Amino acid sequence: MRNSLIALLIFAALAAAPPVIGGYWTGQLTGYLVYGLLAISLSLVWGYGGILCFGQAMFFGIGGYIMAVITKGMVLPDITSSYLGLIAAMAGAALFALALGYFLFAGRGISGAYLAIITLAIALVLERLMNNWYGLGGYNGLLNVPPIKLTFFGASFELWDRVPTFYAILIVVAVIFFGTTALLNSAYGLRLTACRTHPDRLASLGYSVLNIRLSVFSLSAAIAGLAGALFVTLDGFASPTLIGFTLSTEALIWVAIGGKEMLLAAFLGAILTRTAESWLSEIFGDYWILILGIAFMISVVLLPKGLLATPLEKLTEGKRR
Amino acid sequence: MSFLELKSLTKNFGGLCAVDGFSLDIAKGSVNALVGPNGCGKSTLFNLITGTIRPDSGEVLFAGVNITGRPPHEIARLGIGRKFQVPAIFDELTVRENLIVASRKQNDRTAQADILAQIHLEDQADTLAGELAHGQKQWLEIGLLLAQAPALILLDEPTAGMTAPETRATAELIHRINRDRGLTVLVIEHDMGFIEHLACPVHVMSKGKILKSGNFSEIRNDADVKALYFGTAEETVDA
Numbered sequence: 001m002r003n004s005l006i007a008l009l010i011f012a013a014l015a016a017a018p019p020v021i022g023g024y025w026t027g028q029l030t031g032y033l034v035y036g037l038l039a040i041s042l043s044l045v046w047g048y049g050g051i052l053c054f055g056q057a058m059f060f061g062i063g064g065y066i067m068a069v070i071t072k073g074m075v076l077p078d079i080t081s082s083y084l085g086l087i088a089a090m091a092g093a094a095l096f097a098l099a100l101g102y103f104l105f106a107g108r109g110i111s112g113a114y115l116a117i118i119t120l121a122i123a124l125v126l127e128r129l130m131n132n133w134y135g136l137g138g139y140n141g142l143l144n145v146p147p148i149k150l151t152f153f154g155a156s157f158e159l160w161d162r163v164p165t166f167y168a169i170l171i172v173v174a175v176i177f178f179g180t181t182a183l184l185n186s187a188y189g190l191r192l193t194a195c196r197t198h199p200d201r202l203a204s205l206g207y208s209v210l211n212i213r214l215s216v217f218s219l220s221a222a223i224a225g226l227a228g229a230l231f232v233t234l235d236g237f238a239s240p241t242l243i244g245f246t247l248s249t250e251a252l253i254w255v256a257i258g259g260k261e262m263l264l265a266a267f268l269g270a271i272l273t274r275t276a277e278s279w280l281s282e283i284f285g286d287y288w289i290l291i292l293g294i295a296f297m298i299s300v301v302l303l304p305k306g307l308l309a310t311p312l313e314k315l316t317e318g319k320r321r
Numbered sequence: 322m323s324f325l326e327l328k329s330l331t332k333n334f335g336g337l338c339a340v341d342g343f344s345l346d347i348a349k350g351s352v353n354a355l356v357g358p359n360g361c362g363k364s365t366l367f368n369l370i371t372g373t374i375r376p377d378s379g380e381v382l383f384a385g386v387n388i389t390g391r392p393p394h395e396i397a398r399l400g401i402g403r404k405f406q407v408p409a410i411f412d413e414l415t416v417r418e419n420l421i422v423a424s425r426k427q428n429d430r431t432a433q434a435d436i437l438a439q440i441h442l443e444d445q446a447d448t449l450a451g452e453l454a455h456g457q458k459q460w461l462e463i464g465l466l467l468a469q470a471p472a473l474i475l476l477d478e479p480t481a482g483m484t485a486p487e488t489r490a491t492a493e494l495i496h497r498i499n500r501d502r503g504l505t506v507l508v509i510e511h512d513m514g515f516i517e518h519l520a521c522p523v524h525v526m527s528k529g530k531i532l533k534s535g536n537f538s539e540i541r542n543d544a545d546v547k548a549l550y551f552g553t554a555e556e557t558v559d560a
Contacts, residue, residue, distance in 0.1 A: 187421060187428065194411045194422045201409040204371060205469050206397035206425050 003316055004181065007264050011174050018163050030166045031234055032274045033173050037227035038247075039254045039270035040177060040263055045220035046252075047260030048184060050196030051213065054116040055123030056224055056251050061130070061243025062096055063089035063225025068142045068238040071149075082148045086229050093225025094218040101217040105210050120248065127244030141239030145232045159233070169230055173267075176223055181263060192216060253292065257299045259306020268308050323382075324349035324505050325473055330369055330379035331529075332362075339365040341529030342379070347473075352499050352506045354516050356540075357526035358549060363509045364406060366526075367475050371403050372396040383473070402471035406478050406509075408458035412451030416442050416461055419450050423468035433468065439494065440464040456487040460494075467498065473505045474498075480515045492518035513541070525549065 014033070018026040042056045069075055070085040100122065104110050110118060131139050148159045148168065159165040183189060191212055194202045199209045232238040241247065251270070258269015273292070281288040299307045323346035332340040339362045347353055357363055368374045370381055372393040381389045388396050397403075411419050420433045437443045440460040445453060450461055459479060466474050476495070480488040492515055498504050510516055516523060516537060523540045525532045527549050533540060540546055 190414060190418050190422050193413050197411050197413050198409055200373070200393075201405065201411065201465075202422070203393040204397050204403045204405075204409075205423050205465065206394050208392075208394045 003262075003264065003312075004178070006312065006315060007177065007181070010264065010268070011170070011177075014170055015167070018166055023162055026166050027162045028275075028278060029271070030162065030169050031231070032271045033166075033169050034227050034231045034234065035251070035254070035274055036267040036270040037173050037176060037230070038224055038251050039258065039266040040173075040180060041220045041223035041227065042251050042255045043258075043260050043263050043266030044180060044184075044223065045216055046255065047262070047266065048189070048192045048196070049213065049216035049220065050192075051217060052112065052116045052119075053217075053220075054120035054252065055126075055245075055248045056119075056220075057245075057247035058119075058123045058126050058243055059093040059097060059221040059224035060228035060231070060247065060251075061126065061238075061240075062093045063228030064232040064238045064242045065130070065136060065142070065228075066092045066225070067229035068145045068232050069136070071146050071233070072142065072144065080146070080149075082146075082150070082233070086226060089225045089229035090222040091225075093228070094222040097218045097221030098214060101214045102210075105213045105217075109210075109213075120245070123244055123248050127240050130240035130243055137239070139240065141237050142232075143237045145236050145238060147236070148230075148233045165234070169234075172226070172230065176226070177263065177267065180223070184263070253296050257295055257307050259309020259312070261305060262309040262312060265306050265309035265312055269306065272308070323347060324351075324384060325370070325507070326380075326382040327366075327370070328380040328382070330366070330376045330381065332365055332369060332374065332376050338529055340369060340376070343526075343530060345524065345531065347505060347507060349505055350499070350503055352495065352508070352519060352521040354508045354510055354519055354521055354523045355526055356510060356513075356516060356523060357532075359511075361526045362529040363526055364477055365529075367403065367477055367509065370396075370475060371401060397469070397471070400472035402466040402469045402474040404459075404462050404466060404474065404476045404479055406481065408455070408462050410450045410458055410461050410465065413449065415447050415449055416453070416464075417446045419461060420464060420468045423465040425469065436464045436467045439467065439497070441490075456483045459483060459487075459491070463491075463494065463498075467502070471504070473507070476506065476508045476510075478509055478511060480510065480512055485514070488512060488515050489518055491515070495519065 017029060021029065038056065038060050042053065045051050045053050066089040067085040070088055071080050071082055073080045104115060104118065130136060136142060150157045150159065150168070159168055191207065195209055195212045203209050228242060231242065254270035254273045255266040257273055259265030277288060280291055284291065295307065303310050325347040327343055327345045329342045329344050330340050331342055343366060355363055369376050372388070372391050375390045380387055383399060383401060386399065388399060411422065414422065417433065420436060421428055424433065437446055440463060442457060442461060442464065445457065450458065453461060463479065480491050483491060495506055495508070499506050508519065520537065522534065523537055524534045525540060525546050532549065533543055533546055
């Protein structure tokens with residue numbers, strides 16, 4: 001409840017931002033919201049599900065490519081619905097996660113550093129695959145991905161302008177954020193925590209640990225796939241960089257800096273890190289990476305719960321008393 | 322009629338035979354204790370019953386159903402609950418949330434309140450389980466089993482690390498749940514004082530097999546059991 005209040009305030013502040021920050025930054029912030037969605041997906045699977053996925057961008061990239069091929073009419077020339085693209089992107093990423101997850105978690109299961117290394121390797125393989133898949137643009141990727149086309153009751157509206165696009169994306173992100181929060185506050189959330197902390201105990205109470213892990217892995221992949229699908233409509237192209245190593249590790253850094261065990265902190269971690277990157281890279285150039293690295297080390301060594309989660313938790317505890 | 326039937330279970334780890342042709346019948350509604358020195362295969366036996374590991378040979382029959390080699394969650398759903406040796410609870414959840422997770426089928430608040438009273442944790446319902454004292458953790462784990470509502474519970478050293486009064490209270494609790502809920506109970510234990518309080522059939526396990534079965538006084542006065550626990554008579558005299 002207290003967390004939700006703070007989250008509501010933050011989403012209200014985001015909604016009020018465009019007139020204040022102007023057109024250019026509104027455009028930038030829209031992209032950061034999408035990265036924030038990717039961070040939410042990673043926080044769900046890593047912070048709550050206890051599955052350290054080092055290749056979260058693979059789901060982002062799969063979602064992005066599916067959205068691109070559908071809305072460009074490469075699958076069926078007559079069916080280029082944005083809605084269908086978004087749904088297919090989520091479903092495709094979730095199904096891929098389901099299949100991959102089955103191999104990772106069935107039997108004794110793989111966990112910890114091994115899981116991280118394997119997921120990283122798969123992300124690298126997919127990146128190479130997309131680099132060489134000429135039907136999907138190869139190294140250059142797919143260009144001219146159309147913007148999202150909203151259709152209701154026969155009327156349709158294309159999201160070309162920055163401000164309407166910002167609000168459309170903000171609404172999607174808010175729905176996913178509060179939906180995921182509600183899910184985590186339900187009995188399912190308790191089971192996830194139980195599964196993360198003591199899977200053997202949970203199994204001996206009659207729960208299938210495999211099913212719980214598959215469910216959270218796929219759900220997280222669906223959210224990442226949605227983020228990827230939204231992302232390609234903003235920039236207008238889908239390229240192999242969406243799927244691979246760099247974005248995967250960047251997402252891990254946002255989530256670690258923000259706080260992996262708190263959706264809101266992970267979400268803000270992505271937005272603030274990206275914002276800081278825009279500002280600081282102008283001032284310091286490439287040395288910005290050094291600052292990011294130091295922030296990452298501080299969060300890992302001194303504040304393992306995250307730079308943002310720690311003060312946010314203080315704030316919510318203060319309200320409780 | 323036997324409720325849990327173990328038929329010549331065998332499990333080897335490398336060259337070590339942890340459980341060696343072990344057979345035991347347990348009647349419905351009974352309380353049984355399994356004692357034996359460290360490394361005699363007691364915990365391995367529990368792992369074989371609950372499906373955590375597969376036996377090399379032999380069978381486990383539960384209520385007439387062959388459950389050998391089934392995955393742990395399926396065996397748990399059939400009605401076997403297990404208390405681990407080290408308290409296995411969900412540290413990051415509160416006591417109440419632990420019970421909610423354990424009551425998989427229905428989230429019944431009155432039943433949970435009832436369990437909280439039985440395990441003496443009413444005042445700690447909203448405390449994080451990780452912050453409980455050791456003995457309270459052991460009780461919470463028994464509470465998880467009650468919420469799971471199985472027909473058979475396996476308790477692996479339920480009084481490890483408990484004070485003498487806590488140990489007595491635990492023996493009473495086990496008797497109460499056996500009587501009131503009709504649960505069949507199989508306990509592994511080191512603490513002879515606790516076994517005496519339980520006043521139930523005792524099976525002594527040594528080197529993966531049953532050495533002796535009987536009631537507490539028979540077992541305590543048995544020469545073979547004494548030798549197992551205290552060394553042979555000559556050695557005792559020397560010491």
